[in-house]
Amino acid sequence: MEMINNGTAAHGTAVFAHEQTAGKGQRGKSWITTKGENILLSVIIDARQIATQPKFLLSMAMAVAVHDFFGAHCVDENSVKWPNDLYWRDRKAGGILIENVLRGMDWQWSIVGIGININQTRFADVIQNPVSLKQITGKNHDPLMLAKQLCAYLDKSYNTLCVNPASIKDRYNSILYKKNTTVTLKKGNVLFDCTINSVDEHGRLKVTAAMEQSFEVGEIEWIR
Incomplete structure (x- = not known):
């Protein structure tokens, strides 16, 4: 710097x-x-x-x-x-x-x-x-x-x-880790299972649970 x-x-x-x-x-x-x-x-x-x-x-x-x-x-x-x-x-x-x-x-x-x-x-x-x-x-x-x-x-x-x-x-x-695989994520105090789809050019992780969702960096925690 x-x-x-x-x-x-x-x-x-x-x-x-x-x-x-x-x-x-x-x-x-x-x-x-x-x-x-x-x-x-x-x-x-x-x-x-x-x-x-x-x-x-x-x-x-x-x-x-x-x-x-x-x-x-x-x-x-x-x-x-x-x-x-x-x-x-x-x-x-x-x-x-x-x-x-x-x-x-x-x-x-x-x-x-x-x-x-x-x-x-x-x-x-x-x-x-x-x-x-x-x-x-x-x-x-x-x-x-x-x-x-x-x-x-x-x-x-x-x-x-x-x-x-x-x-x-x-x-x-x-080369995305766990792409097309079901994982467990955490948002706030809520755990949920979803399938990893892709990441867009703005860094949003796109997943499918009941429906397709996207998350910003830092918005969710990876559990397993």
Whole structure:
């Protein structure tokens, strides 16, 4: 954010952290990692080329990139859980958090924060169903080298978004966790079963219970 505020930001600038002590995820949840074992990456995106597009399309593009990168090293049963978590089977391998920077009403920059579990094998009890690449593959990996590979996937996906946003939405929905499956969600104090259908370009999750409904990010909680 400092580079954006002082005018030195450049599109594609990536900052790799070896440790994160105050990470945050969706809905105020913490992201806790072990020093030197994971990918902790912040990437600056010049949003002016996509400023007329719905902002969630950038989240979709980054999720597609993270999914495809992870799939290059772990080829089976990877998906994106709405809105932007990386899953392997039913376990969380990573997540994305995007901070958008506006000047007045103009969307100018975004900071894409990405955390992916690489070599970590012990997790805090507060983290539900975590998994790392090492646990899946049975071997150690170089987080910095993998982060550089990830940047290439991010760049490719962003470039696709600039010229063909519809393909990004289609790809995101093709890798959506539990798509066409019945799940249990919670809104307020009410639990309900529904079938996951898709996510639209504004980030709304579309489901079918007694009828088709859509929910904003943060409006519901995923139970199972």
